Amino acid sequence: MTEKPDHLFQAIGGEKGIELLVDRFYARVLADPKLAPFFAHAPMERLRMMQKEFFSEALGGPLFYSGHSLRQVHAGKGIRKEHLRKFVKHLLATLEDAEQDLGLTRRDVHAIYSRIAIEADRITDDVAESG
Ligand code: HEM
DSSP: OOOOTTHHHHHTTHHHHHHHHHHHHHHHHHTOTTTGGGGTTSOHHHHHHHHHHHHHHHTTOSOOOOSOOHHHHHTTSOOOHHHHHHHHHHHHHHHHHHHHHHTOOHHHHHHHHHHHHTTGGGTOTTOOOOO
16 A cells, blocks of 8 residues: 555644644653653753654654754753653553544554654663664
């Protein structure tokens, strides 16, 4: 089956759908006592905007990511695999919750999740890799 390159961007409802997803996702992340402290001094408006771009690009949409390198942004913050695991778990839960109202299929949910989670090795301080 051939899908258009922006299939996932369309499936999630374009820019509006991504905005909704990012808002709900950060509501969960900030409600998690193990993750919230990392964001205490983060510029949340910029972060939301950057995540919107990041998701759009990852899902084949028309907005492109204009932020800093993920490795640089996250380095030295003490982010460990356990934090990353929780972070991506909240992402999956947000997508699964949104499955109904955004009209996503189970397949779309997992495809969107993998496009984002694939960046994971750039985030933590306890993985020593280059790239
Ligand atoms: C797959 C996982 C992740 C992705 C794709 C991701 C993506 C991003 C993006 C796109 C930005 C904006 C960069 C910019 O402003 O130029 C950002 C910033 C940030 N992220 Fe992540 N992130 C991930 C995991 C995490 C985790 C696990 C934590 C902490 C528990 C975290 C904490 C932060 C913080 C605190 C900022 C704001 C940094 C600042 O501007 O001071 N991120 N992230």
